[in-house]
Amino acid sequence: MLLQGSEIVVRTLMEQGVDLVYGFPGGTVVDIYDALYQHQNDIRHVLTAHEQGATHAADGYARATGKVGVCIATSGPGATNLVTGIATAFLDSVPMVVITGNVALDNIGTDAFQEIDITGITLPITKHNYFVSDVNKLAPAIREAFVLACSGRPGPVLVDVTKNAQEDKTEWEQMPPAASEKTTQRYLREELVGAAEAINTSVRPYVYFGGGAISCGAQELIIELADAIDAPIGCSLMGISGVPTGHPRFLGMEGMHGRLASTLAMRESDCLIALGTRFNDRATGNRSNFKPGATIVHIDVDVSELSKNTSDSFALAGDLKVALQELLPLIRKRARTNWSEYVAGLRAQEAGVLDRREGLTPRNALLALGEHLDAATCVVADVGQHQMWAAQTLRFERPRTFVTSGGLGTMGFGLGAAIGAAMGTGRRSVLVIGDGGFYMCLNELATAVAERLPIVVLLMNNASLGMVRQWQRLFYGGRCNQTSLAGRKTDFVMLARAFGADGARVESLDDLREALDVAFRAQGPFLIDCAIDADELVLPMMPPGGTLDDVFYKVGE
Amino acid sequence: MTCSIRLVSSMERYTFAILVRNQSGVLNRVTSMFRRRQFNISSLTVSETESADLSRITVLFDGDEQAKQQLKSQLYKLPDIKVVSELDREQTVNCELLLIKLANSSAAARNDILDAAGAFEARVMDYARDAIILQLVGESRHIDNFIDLMRDYEILEICRTGVVSLQRGSAVMRNAKRL
Numbered sequence: 001m002l003l004q005g006s007e008i009v010v011r012t013l014m015e016q017g018v019d020l021v022y023g024f025p026g027g028t029v030v031d032i033y034d035a036l037y038q039h040q041n042d043i044r045h046v047l048t049a050h051e052q053g054a055t056h057a058a059d060g061y062a063r064a065t066g067k068v069g070v071c072i073a074t075s076g077p078g079a080t081n082l083v084t085g086i087a088t089a090f091l092d093s094v095p096m097v098v099i100t101g102n103v104a105l106d107n108i109g110t111d112a113f114q115e116i117d118i119t120g121i122t123l124p125i126t127k128h129n130y131f132v133s134d135v136n137k138l139a140p141a142i143r144e145a146f147v148l149a150c151s152g153r154p155g156p157v158l159v160d161v162t163k164n165a166q167e168d169k170t171e172w173e174q175m176p177p178a179a180s181e182k183t184t185q186r187y188l189r190e191e192l193v194g195a196a197e198a199i200n201t202s203v204r205p206y207v208y209f210g211g212g213a214i215s216c217g218a219q220e221l222i223i224e225l226a227d228a229i230d231a232p233i234g235c236s237l238m239g240i241s242g243v244p245t246g247h248p249r250f251l252g253m254e255g256m257h258g259r260l261a262s263t264l265a266m267r268e269s270d271c272l273i274a275l276g277t278r279f280n281d282r283a284t285g286n287r288s289n290f291k292p293g294a295t296i297v298h299i300d301v302d303v304s305e306l307s308k309n310t311s312d313s314f315a316l317a318g319d320l321k322v323a324l325q326e327l328l329p330l331i332r333k334r335a336r337t338n339w340s341e342y343v344a345g346l347r348a349q350e351a352g353v354l355d356r357r358e359g360l361t362p363r364n365a366l367l368a369l370g371e372h373l374d375a376a377t378c379v380v381a382d383v384g385q386h387q388m389w390a391a392q393t394l395r396f397e398r399p400r401t402f403v404t405s406g407g408l409g410t411m412g413f414g415l416g417a418a419i420g421a422a423m424g425t426g427r428r429s430v431l432v433i434g435d436g437g438f439y440m441c442l443n444e445l446a447t448a449v450a451e452r453l454p455i456v457v458l459l460m461n462n463a464s465l466g467m468v469r470q471w472q473r474l475f476y477g478g479r480c481n482q483t484s485l486a487g488r489k490t491d492f493v494m495l496a497r498a499f500g501a502d503g504a505r506v507e508s509l510d511d512l513r514e515a516l517d518v519a520f521r522a523q524g525p526f527l528i529d530c531a532i533d534a535d536e537l538v539l540p541m542m543p544p545g546g547t548l549d550d551v552f553y554k555v556g557e
Numbered sequence: 558m559t560c561s562i563r564l565v566s567s568m569e570r571y572t573f574a575i576l577v578r579n580q581s582g583v584l585n586r587v588t589s590m591f592r593r594r595q596f597n598i599s600s601l602t603v604s605e606t607e608s609a610d611l612s613r614i615t616v617l618f619d620g621d622e623q624a625k626q627q628l629k630s631q632l633y634k635l636p637d638i639k640v641v642s643e644l645d646r647e648q649t650v651n652c653e654l655l656l657i658k659l660a661n662s663s664a665a666a667r668n669d670i671l672d673a674a675g676a677f678e679a680r681v682m683d684y685a686r687d688a689i690i691l692q693l694v695g696e697s698r699h700i701d702n703f704i705d706l707m708r709d710y711e712i713l714e715i716c717r718t719g720v721v722s723l724q725r726g727s728a729v730m731r732n733a734k735r736l
């Protein structure tokens with residue numbers, strides 16, 4: 001049928017199974033908004049307070065559900081406001097399709113009002129992008145964008161549509177959504193056998209997985225492998241929730257603030273089996289001294305991640321699930337008693353250094369929160385000390401129930417993402433956020449209220465940019481420049497109420513428990529302004545540029 | 558392109574031929590990736606091909622084995638890229654074109670220049686009272702040598718196309734399997 005471009009945008013989104021988009025209108029997308037008006041029963045549009053919030057919401061939706069998140073913004077400032085959100089999704093490999101408007105083709109290149117080269121700007125932070133100025137190329141570009149966003153290593157794709165392409169007409173017929181491109185397994189049989197042999201002959205194997213394991217749903221196979229070879233399991237920040245926290249083989253997160261047992265087990269292992277992870281510098285520390293001499297078996301969907309940051313002994317590119325299915329029959333089942341006893345010892349050692357102070361410590365606050373979490377509740381953590389405490393302390397049952405910005409470390413990601421997670425799962429979501437990060441996204445409280453979303457916001461308020469302050473205290477002679485927020489006199493509970501939400505200020509663990517009871521019954525967003533001491537540290541810590549040998553578990557005596 | 562020399566012990570020069578979708582912006586995507594990841598590119602040429610849908614980019618790249626693998630796999634992540642081939646020097650015909658403008662100052666200089674041009678099989682493309690333009694086609698080393706020789710005279714301008722390469726024999730890149 002003959003349709004206008006803007007109508008094609010909306011119908012192609014519908015054809016791709018989209019029923020929810022986040023966005024913010026403007027002059028160059030007003031045609032699309034008009035088409036959305038016609039189809040408001042098919043696609044729900046959520047108006048955010050800021051375009052950045054729209055990207056984080058689409059991202060949170062995608063991470064919590066595994067579906068493609070979609071957002072829309074106008075040209076110029078609307079488009080540039082998306083940049084941080086797109087980059088956040090890119091670095092964490094989140095499937096997202098972003099639609100922007102642009103000025104009409106006649107005006108392109110003239111610095112017209114609100115003209116911006118958004119395809120140029122987002123070139124290095126998208127998997128791919130399209131500049132569409134011909135209505136005939138519109139539907140194919142959007143279809144390709146969906147295929148690309150979720151094929152192989154997922155990521156954001158942007159489609160920039162000029163005003164004329166939205167207004168011109170062309171023939172459009174609905175097509176069934178194309179399947180994502182099948183990933184090819186790019187290794188030889190010998191390499192697979194070699195990897196299996198290295199694992200079979202290893203004495204202290206260690207299974208380490210990342211976000212890739214969650215995006216392809218490999219958790220069961222990972223546990224099967226670890227069971228077969230009697231190995232402990234650890235993960236990167238992005239891997240959290242991939243394996244149940246309570247699983248007897250699971251030692252927790254690795255990296256700069258990795259847990260003691262997982263860090264030491266990784267250090268001692270003679271065969272590191274790395275699955276769907278890219279050895280980011282925050283995970284490895286100083287790369288040139290990362291596990292010298294150990295065998296590394298690395299499986300990832302993205303060939304360019306293999307041997308990029310580490311010298312992998314066996315690098316298998318391909319779908320992780322398929323690779324594990326092919327690898328498992330070659331693995332000899334056997335107990336490694338000495339190694340498991342050693343690991344059990346590490347666990348005991350970890351229990352010994354656990355922070356067992358009473359009162360409203362970060363750990364106790366999160367444990368109290370944890371009592372309210374069921375297996376399906378999605379927890380979003382913003383970026384800072386609170387993020388690390390949450391990653392270390394909270395327990396997860398199911399994949400996709402922990403959402404955080406790992407690769408870009410975007411402060412202000414949290415509230416938008418919690419909105420997307422709540423809408424994607426159709427359930428209450430939880431946001432753990434710092435005061436600094438909250439200042440960057442609190443405008444989205446308006447969105448959460450408008451959508452009546454039951455979001456519990458645990459604001460871990462240490463009146464400081466705690467994570468940076470921690471570095472200043474430990475490595476910069478205590479010169480805590482520009483990291484105190486104590487001069488700000490914001491009453492967060494009043495602020496929440498001003499937005500039409502509710503909240504409570506808590507200064508003791510009992511207060512917190514009471515507030516949590518209320519928060520988890522609230523119909524809409526509920527903010528708990530939780531007092532945290534500014535001097536609290538995230539431990540253990542591998543100092544920047546250090547190695548697994550430099551991790552410290554205590555400060556002072 | 559960046560020409561900074563990084564001291565890597567096993568630094569080598571590699572030639573890559575890349576077939577890309579013939580679309581506006583593709584070259585930008587490729588060079589933007591090279592810049593962002595700090596790949597050391599010493600020559601880059603783009604040209605039309607036997608197919609209207611494809612353009613061919615020839616890249617000379619300096620790096621070690623690991624950087625070379627990175628370059629290749631990063632290229633393959635760009636959806637516009639169809640085939641990437643690493644060309645083996647021995648199995649390829651490589652050549653480049655040079656235009657060089659020299660001052661036509663004295664009879665002695667002119668005679669020397671034209672003699673050298675004859676020996677190198679360079680062609681005179683322009684002859685003016687005050688300047689001569691020569692064209693030389695050949696392997697880069699051959700061109701380097703010629704330029705070196707011309708430094709004894711007054712070089713006014715130099716323009717080189719960068720290297721283009723084709724595999725010897727009947728091998729056709731277009732038919733190569735995309736890894």
Ligand SMILES: Cc1ncc(C[n+]2csc(CCOP(=O)(O)OP(=O)(O)O)c2C)c(N)n1
Nearest residue numbers: 384385386409411434435436437465466467
């Ligand atoms: C957008 C952005 N700006 C700056 C930073 C650097 N940064 C990382 S953590 C942090 C402090 C965060 O403070 P807050 O949100 O209060 O969390 P806390 O560490 O106190 O728990 C800063 C400034 C960042 N990650 N993101």
Ligand SMILES: [Mg+2]
Nearest residue numbers: 434435464466
């Ligand atoms: Mg703080």
